[in-house]
Amino acid sequence: MSDNKTIPINVPVLSRVEGEGALDLVIRGQQIESLKLRIYEPPRYFEKFLEGRGVDQLPEMVARICGICPVAYQMSAVRAVESLFEGEVSPWVEQMRRLFYCGEWIQSHALHIHLLAAPDFLGHEHVISMAGEFPDEVRRGLQLQGLGNRIIALLGGRSVHPVGARVGGFHYAPTRQEVDTLLEEARGAVAESEALLRWLVALELPDVQQDFISVALEESGCYPMMGEVIVSDQGMHLPISQFERRFEERQVSYSTAFHALLDGNPYLVGPLARVNLHYDQLLPPVRALCEELGVHFPSRNMFDSVLARGVELLQAVHETVMLLEQYRQPEHPWSEFTPKAGVAFGATCAPRGILWHRYQFNAAGKIVSARIVPPTSQNQARMEEDLRIALTEFGLEQPESAIKQYGEQVIRNYDPCISCATHFLDLRMKRR
Amino acid sequence: MRRAVVGVGSPFGADQTGWKVVERLPSTEDVERLSLDRPGLSLMDAIKGFDQVILVDAVQGSDQPLMILGRDQLMKIASTSLSSHAVGVAEAIALGSALGVLPERLDLVGVRIESEQENVDDAQIDQAVTKVLELLQ
Numbered sequence: 001m002s003d004n005k006t007i008p009i010n011v012p013v014l015s016r017v018e019g020e021g022a023l024d025l026v027i028r029g030q031q032i033e034s035l036k037l038r039i040y041e042p043p044r045y046f047e048k049f050l051e052g053r054g055v056d057q058l059p060e061m062v063a064r065i066c067g068i069c070p071v072a073y074q075m076s077a078v079r080a081v082e083s084l085f086e087g088e089v090s091p092w093v094e095q096m097r098r099l100f101y102c103g104e105w106i107q108s109h110a111l112h113i114h115l116l117a118a119p120d121f122l123g124h125e126h127v128i129s130m131a132g133e134f135p136d137e138v139r140r141g142l143q144l145q146g147l148g149n150r151i152i153a154l155l156g157g158r159s160v161h162p163v164g165a166r167v168g169g170f171h172y173a174p175t176r177q178e179v180d181t182l183l184e185e186a187r188g189a190v191a192e193s194e195a196l197l198r199w200l201v202a203l204e205l206p207d208v209q210q211d212f213i214s215v216a217l218e219e220s221g222c223y224p225m226m227g228e229v230i231v232s233d234q235g236m237h238l239p240i241s242q243f244e245r246r247f248e249e250r251q252v253s254y255s256t257a258f259h260a261l262l263d264g265n266p267y268l269v270g271p272l273a274r275v276n277l278h279y280d281q282l283l284p285p286v287r288a289l290c291e292e293l294g295v296h297f298p299s300r301n302m303f304d305s306v307l308a309r310g311v312e313l314l315q316a317v318h319e320t321v322m323l324l325e326q327y328r329q330p331e332h333p334w335s336e337f338t339p340k341a342g343v344a345f346g347a348t349c350a351p352r353g354i355l356w357h358r359y360q361f362n363a364a365g366k367i368v369s370a371r372i373v374p375p376t377s378q379n380q381a382r383m384e385e386d387l388r389i390a391l392t393e394f395g396l397e398q399p400e401s402a403i404k405q406y407g408e409q410v411i412r413n414y415d416p417c418i419s420c421a422t423h424f425l426d427l428r429m430k431r432r
Numbered sequence: 433m434r435r436a437v438v439g440v441g442s443p444f445g446a447d448q449t450g451w452k453v454v455e456r457l458p459s460t461e462d463v464e465r466l467s468l469d470r471p472g473l474s475l476m477d478a479i480k481g482f483d484q485v486i487l488v489d490a491v492q493g494s495d496q497p498l499m500i501l502g503r504d505q506l507m508k509i510a511s512t513s514l515s516s517h518a519v520g521v522a523e524a525i526a527l528g529s530a531l532g533v534l535p536e537r538l539d540l541v542g543v544r545i546e547s548e549q550e551n552v553d554d555a556q557i558d559q560a561v562t563k564v565l566e567l568l569q
Contacts, residue, residue: 127527128523128526128527128530129530131527131530131531132530135530135531135532138527138530138531139531139533142473142476142477142531145473146473146474146477149474158469160469160470160472
């Protein structure tokens, strides 16, 4: 390649990511002149749909933003309501919400690892061909994903767009028999998820060291799934109500998804950020296995994201067993909350990172305005920054097909849920 | 011999067609009837262990009101760009085949619809029921 040559590379459709996105890259000489991660999913206007709705409809509506992480949307939403309205959730509800979330992490991480990520590292184009060479591993992954779905269905009634969650708790408390059946499966899954982590550690992952800011929620006394404070590896300690003071979303011309910046800088949310920040909060058996396998966090290698997902999956399986063993049927599976006017904030740890909600309510408890910031849009700027660094390090003189494939692998590290990320466009309309 | 008829669908309009066909089938001891709501990959779990499975689903783009596909034909139309948001019947079957968990005999009865927005077509349901009963002979 001569220094004066310009090579455009277009990946019109990114494969093995959720939703539709594309990558436009212009290379001039030995440098990237332009890099654009284009998201062209249509805007979905959920924030507008929610206006005028009551909180009885809120969990069902936000669950439909995503078929993979409905629990995250429901939990961020109900916790926001409960932070403002008058009332209190019971300890049983707190525990069951954590169990509900375990189900989501297990199914989402299992699905991502086996369907989206592992084929990259094993030389396969997709999981169907990978299953021909690694049938036991794929079966194990699908079994774990099924466990996650069954945990969600235990409390949510079903795993796709669950209907069991509500403000104040859950509509239904599982029976002892339902819990015992799932507990037996969860106990068996401990060994399977340990074996999964051993398998992931043996994968040959690229080693691309980068500087990035890890951002996650903090939850007192445990590995975070829900929390009131956002922390970073730069020392930030920010109440979720002050998110908008430091985090900014910007529209870019080539994407329907916003880019989010922290004090003007890209940042990372998701499993790698969480494990980087909260490794010491993992359960002792999870840390013990990491130490035995030589898995070290914090990591500056985005390709370690798949390991982070394996670690979190194991953590969630262990927690599932603990929570099911401690299960007692409650007197009431939900408690009443009295509406109050004001602004409410809720944030939880979706499988892909912090999911932040802000609602304004009137005195009748109706939603006046809503703002939802999904993790994938928060990672957009970081993805572009990563691509610039990683592709340059990979070698811009490589064949176009190799650059395309590597670029897609880099993006898949973030497990972007592009369908969720197109959450809002600023709609200005004139009638003539 | 364990046999099942599985209606695949969702609660939306004509996408309930598979469920309606299963509902209308005569109840017999030797054939299980299942209705699955957007099963994705869990379709494989649902049909594991059966010797014969007939899937019934609404389909778009067919030039026939009823389309019958065998296992090999289903695999040919499976997309390999699997996304965990959109695993269809064909993709689940392709993965099931790779894992060796499919029933020996597997057919799909596809009932043509123009869109999910339309209502379930009674006459088509009856035709599909007749076809399913033929396949069970």
